[in-house]
Amino acid sequence: MQVKVLSTKFDIPDAHKIDVAKEHGAYSTLEKVFGMQAEEIIELVKESGLRGRGGAGFPTGLKWSFLPKNLDKPVYLAVNSDESEPATFKDRYILVRDPHLLIEGIIICCYAIKSHAAYIYIRGEYTTQVKALQAAIDEAYDAGYLGESVAGNDFKLDVTVHRGAGAYVCGEETALLESIEGRKGQPRSKPPFPAVEGLYGCPTIINNVQSIASLPFILANGPDAYKAFGTEKSPGTHLFGISGLVKSPGMYELPLGLPLLEVIEKVAGGMRDGRTLKGVIPGGSSTPVLTPEEAKTVTLDYESMAAHKTMFGSGGIVVLDDTVDMVKLVENLIYFYHHESCGQCTPCREGLGWMLKIVKKIVRGEGTIADIDLLTELCDNIEMKTVCVLSAACTMSTRSYLNKFRHEFEAYVKNDVSIQTAM
């Protein structure tokens, strides 16, 4: 089931070094790229159907075409490498094992959007990754792929690595821009959207690492080759991070559209012996949980996930078996989002703390049915009332557990040990 589009060089020793990478095709698309018009590349990417791999799945080519025409300001590219969503661990492989794939993608993207400065915003905790990436960028400068004249063409491009300081919210694209500008990482109100007014007030395109890294393949092999993978509306491949209680957790590249249970069974080695499936988090901790029943019919693409009232997200699949205590899982979940709230706007700042205290009260065995109802209501009261979607990440997922596993919460309230999950 596994394919190699993004991960072709992942298993090649020293592929992070430019010589080895070039031997295996790195930067080979550039000649073609610089022979094309910028608009042609945008059209090509649109045609490929590539969708943003950060989680929202917005068509990448369409995003680029939102840039205002006839600009008198510089355009920036910001590559979102903040990868902080719990259960998401895909971009880090690209950064360490094939950073030149990303750099090649950045060159393609910048040429297409006519940008001469790209920023890679990398999660602060990614110390190994930042070293590998910076080393690769230095190599690319030395080899003439970055700098005044990219690969000998009349095109200037500088790439700067900006390290985050450990805030999850900086993965939100406008908070990311604030952070690059040296301010506290707090999301901006939209509109204006970054494509119109982004970094330093200039039009800015923000793309996920994996989206950018998909570009060389599309340029080299054409949109049809990319569309050969995946479904009609969700074409291509994706790096899936499968974690949780399976026999072989790990990062696997798969085409979109595969049945979830089959992937768990055949790719991730299936459930541990004697354990049964209790639920699946399909795409990072913020996506609503799927019950075993729902997991039977869902496939790994944007449309099927939406039809099951959850989201494809970042491809971070967490498999939960019957040993998992959903109440404690929710406590952990709210703890994370509360801790990571930037504290800017009222519902998120005050509301998530309140939710955390209520769920802790339930875990302590002091909760009431009214507390469960209040928790459910607070999800509604907070969601979509805030500047960004951080609070929605918490409330959407929390609500799914409250609705689908309410009996577990009630067991805590009623102190019914028989229903509580024994760890």
Added chain:
Amino acid sequence: MAEKVKLFVNGQEVEVESGKNLIDAVGAVGIEIPHLCYHPALGADGNCRMCLVGIEDGRPPLVPACKTRAVEGMKVQLDAEKIKKIQHDVMEFELINHPIDCPICDQAGECQLQDYYMKYDGQKSRMTVKPVLKAKKLDFGCGVVHDQERCILCARCVRFTRMITKTGELGIVNRTDAARVNIFPGRPLANRYALNVVDLCPVGAMTSKDFRFKQRAWFLTKSKSVCHGCSKGCNIFIDHNREKYKDDVIYRFRPRLNEQVNGYFICDEGRMTYKLENDNRLGAAQIDGKDVGFNEAIETTRRAISQSSKVVVLISPNCSLEQMRGLQKFAEASNFILSGYSEGYIQVGDGDDFLIKDDKSANRASFALLGIDATKASFDAAIEGADLLISCQNDLSRSISDSDMNSLQEKIKIVYISSYSDAMSSKASIVLPVASYSEDKGSIINSDNVLQQYDVAVRKNNPIHNLIHVVNLLGGDIKNCEEAWADLTANIAALKNVDLEHLPNEGLVLTENEVSNVAA
């Protein structure tokens, strides 16, 4: 006139100014959109989420009104159930960690949270877990005390120090519900406008050390006036109260909006000049340091005038236009020499490019308008050989040295008509108390030639006569403000077409030419 657009609020068509944000635009036609973080002087931040409104057929359907421009044909939903619920929910979030200590909070009575709770929330608390405990009574410097528990993190104060004073002493540290407004360690507020954060704070998180615990807001009478602290003429509210069995006392000055003069703010020094109106006031008339009856002092003064061969009247640049005219007419009719010498009222280099001016007097521009000579040379010439000096509110000790003052006192009999007990009153043989500007009415012209008026704010238990009346008692023609107005419009070219009885609220700009023409 700004362009108008028609839009719908709750289905009702209203015409508003185009380009403004929705809060200001529909606020101007009397429709309130609740908001906590937005302030017209500080712009939109969008953090409180109280101003979320629905836009019918809009994308996105829910927007912060502070960040949304009024557009032709827009359909704004303000009374829809979902919007009311949002307002209620946001208020609930604002209040869950709030101490609700209104009975001991100085903001009570003028608190946005209180008002909005009554208007948009009104529900019982559902908080069954412990609230977040935060620090209280933090001394932020400049007389500002901060209570983190009452704070709703609207960041108005932070934005004020960044955008208005550009000193940036305040910031929000930490994130989530550990976020707090704070100063940098060891670096308190240090700007001359710091107390404005107390007015800006929509809740009781910022209180003034000077005012806190003195009065409940609802007992205060809020009278409009104009600050006399410098020549800017900032518009203020005089908040005063007559407690049972006590006198009418001023408790604070607050800025009053005047886009033409001071905007939303005043300086801290000006704010604190309210103390001069309460303390060190001249109560009784005095002759040679002994209290005497007012009429006796008037009689003694009249006798002194009649016995003198050369009388100099020294007028203060703090006197109102009407008072100046009254004195000018009196001096002309009686052959007195009139001087406005008051060099000491100017502190060169003290002003800034915002509100504070070098000139610490309120009405020097009227000297030019009326042609009153304020030079030292003419004052020295006038005082030479004079045997009586009548100073009206002018503390000469601010302008000349102690030794000069002493020798002047030896040579010339001094009559001091003043509101304040100061260095000059101790030198005077006769002291006549008069009302200060907070107890009087009048007009003043600021450093930008804006003519403004103030009315009587404070009424003392034992009212003191105003200066025009005292001058009238001493022999002046003009009996009151109204007579002064009639005289001024008849004789001063720049005021010819000015209706002094009905000046616009924001004052009237006298063009520079007219003033200088008259002075020349």
